[in-house]
Amino acid sequence: MTSRLTELIIDCHDPERLAAFWCEVLDFTVIDRNEGKVEIGSWKPTVEQVLAHQMPPTLLFIQVPEGKTVKNRLHLDVSPIDAGTDDEVTRLLGFGAVKTNVAQGPDRSWVVMADPEGNEFCVLRTLAVTDHS
Incomplete structure (x- = not known):
């Protein structure tokens, strides 16, 4: 089962x-x-x-x-697949997301954001393949 x-x-x-x-x-x-x-x-x-x-x-x-009254106990993480992390953050800001800080410190490799109703989510490292030739 x-x-x-x-x-x-x-x-x-x-x-x-x-x-x-x-x-x-x-x-x-x-x-x-x-x-x-x-x-x-x-x-x-x-x-x-x-x-x-x-x-x-x-x-x-x-x-x-x-x-919404407190920090989410469950949140989504997203990873950009065809752009860099900074470009994805800019794109999401254009849709109404905002950068937010949930006291996780400055030394992190992800960006904490909130959707238009304040639900936190994280933008992780990009999965885009870069050409190193």
Whole structure:
């Protein structure tokens, strides 16, 4: 007996806005939309696919009345795949992210940011291949 991680739920005030932000960040698309909920992903899950393989989870944004009050206990890390880390940070700032500091000190190799509703996430080192010839 086993389970699969199928979705990560993110409480928010504006599911449409936050889903649009994360679609831009991750190159995801909206795969489902209901009253106060928007689900995004890199694939549209089917029961058969989930049973057959461990697939990447979707992100589900659910509207809640309360705002964020403390540092996230769970956060996303992203790694740019076709640009440098600094370029990716600049791109994300253009979508409404902000740089933030959660008291992790100056000697870190990642950039801590927050999405438009204040949820922290980290931009890690780039995965872009550089030509050294």
